[in-house]
Amino acid sequence: MNNQELEALRNVSARCVARELAEIAFETYHGSKHPSFPVDIFAVLKHFNIMYKFLPLDNSEGMYIPDKDGSVPVVGIHYHRPYERQRFTAAHELCHHLRDYNTAMASPVGSRHPIEVYANEFAAEFLMPTIYFLEEVDKIVNPSGFVDPEKAISLARVFGVSFESAIRNLHHHGKINFEPTPSFFKSFGVLKKAKDLGIEDLDSTYLRNIIDSYSYIPQADTSPLWQRMKKTLIYHDNKLEGVDMEIEAVAEICNDMRLKLHSSEYYQQYKNNNNIVETVGHIFVYDHVAATKEVPDRYAIKDLNKRLYSLAPSADLMGEYRQTDNEISGAIIQTTQPRLIENDMYQLDKDIDDYISECENRSFVDCMELAVRIHHRLAQIHPFEDGNGRTSRALMNWLLKLKGLPPLYVESESKQEYLEAMKEADGFNYEPLNLLFMRRLLSSMVELNSRIEIGVRSA
Template sequence: MWDINLVYREKLQATYNRLYEKKAILQQSRPLPKIALQKIQEALSIEWTYNTNSIEGNTLSLRETQMVLQEGITVKGKSLREHFEAKNHETALKRLYKMVENKQVLDAKSILELHSYVLRSIEDDYAGRLRNGGVRIAGANFLPPNAQKVSDLLDELVEFVGQNPLQLNSIELATIFHHKLVWIHPFFDGNGRTVRLAMNLELMQEGFPPAIILTNDRKKYYEALNQANKGDYFKLSLLMAQALERTLNIYLNAMPGSDDNYREISNLVKEESLPYSQEYISLLARQGKIDAYKEGRNWLTTKQAIEDYRLKRERNR
């Protein structure tokens, strides 16, 4: 299970360096005011809950998710199941933040515990339990392993993450953990939501904010998982790095004195004189070659990021 093709690494080295730099800036600067931190964390929790459940087919909108979580109301026309999925995920998140605080290691027990919150009151028979039968993943190019192997595979995976024999950085490790866990598919249901929680236990313990996979990127995410099933981790690694950068930027932009100068590329090209076309800058953003992040359907970047890229190119010539 561990022959992992690492050729993707070189292409992402600059991106990883940038993410670590951003983390360092966050950690070195004075902590954000408590209120500001709380506000960001709350907004991220709602976003995270909305996106992870929407990927899975839940039809609550972001606004409706917010109403359920903050005002406790049930939304007309939505099933109780959908309501519980939002509530449960919030509970799971609270537990997750506690786990981070307590420096709880990522092990089979903590994964099962997170899973139990995800499915509680919805599929109580499955909650916190490994599957004892076969599963299929719609649209996937493989069949998850036999149920009898699940427990051992899960232990192996946890050991791999704990020992990190390939000396991967924590973002890579979280990415590979993410893929291997959904590949094992240890549960009858709730695999995706659980791994998107557990992966972040890993990242948050390293001092990163959570990486949130957006429902807008669902197709890309599934395609990236299919590539990973074939041993190619590039797309998934890029997607994770971009998700992480987005939240890093949210925190950085909240820092006192930060001038939030990320702008939509289409606006940037209109307002500034830039050395490249809109199409080319968008391509660089999608490929992770410049400091950029996606919000909704749009990529945002800064004039400085484009200038940095141009200078680097010149130097390399």
């Protein structure tokens, strides 16, 4: 957005009611293009040159920091709220950017301050523009001209808002014949009714919108935030494979073995302790992934596996393709036969080359989905005697790094969800796996960009 358009919107904001300002802003953003719904509100923020960050806010839905002294305006959004609420908050803070742009603002939960009420009305109109909202309403009204509450669930999905927002907007337009009281929302049971009606959520769409416009700042491998995440990642990634070892509990042992290798005073004592040996090896893997300037290929994949077991008694045998058949517990496909591994890895190399050549021009989520598929395919091939899961996830994180994205890890508590999603991917349904990793990608983005100091006042 150019400065003239923004200035024009700000000039008109002082004499507009909230819904009128939202209508003008909506038309300014879309121009002559026909809008699609749900509105990608995060792309809208990006268009308005607003940086948004997801933050663990306590008593506020969001916050707005103005663009003073040449700085970039920032919107903070409560990280632990439902996606529909986060979308509404994003539109709410956009209103502050257009109308209250000289003051840093916090948006307290449930505030009835006139400034906040105005911004709520703006958000409702921007996400559910009257002309398009009433077009959808006309499709679902009952013979009396009203919308039944059950129909409002699908209406909320069309516009990417909460059921409560849809009902309140219907009430505003006189399209329901009851008062939407707190007791109504409490007793309605929208989640159960949506499930009973077969109405799917839009989490995948919402996450794609959030991630693709997110202003993520990559962290150096020396960053304290990265060092902290590396420990968490290695703990959960190991635990997925049955290695239950808190790095902090053996920090001195792991650090001494990492630095001195076989010369460590602890090596003879712990060389047969798989938990410690593989934990140290995993540190080697992610130190390499974080520091290397190289791009991965099938030879680099061998090297990752070898690093994982570099202190194991059988280190010389690791990083080489297996010579015996094996299987993945619970999988619906057979792993590659030993005599075909070389060929399958050659084909995987081509997929990696395609990723590298295309990632610069693809969105964050597109790149993540490609990296997830490559990780899944490597796990299917299962080229090594052991460590295939950790090697495939390390490769995925290496690929994400090439796009400037943070590493991902599956929390050990989500192991069953991950295994079920991998099984679905065996049958070429990648959606559950993509959704799981989109959630993890956003989590990593937030965690690694968490140190933001913001001072605001409440309306």
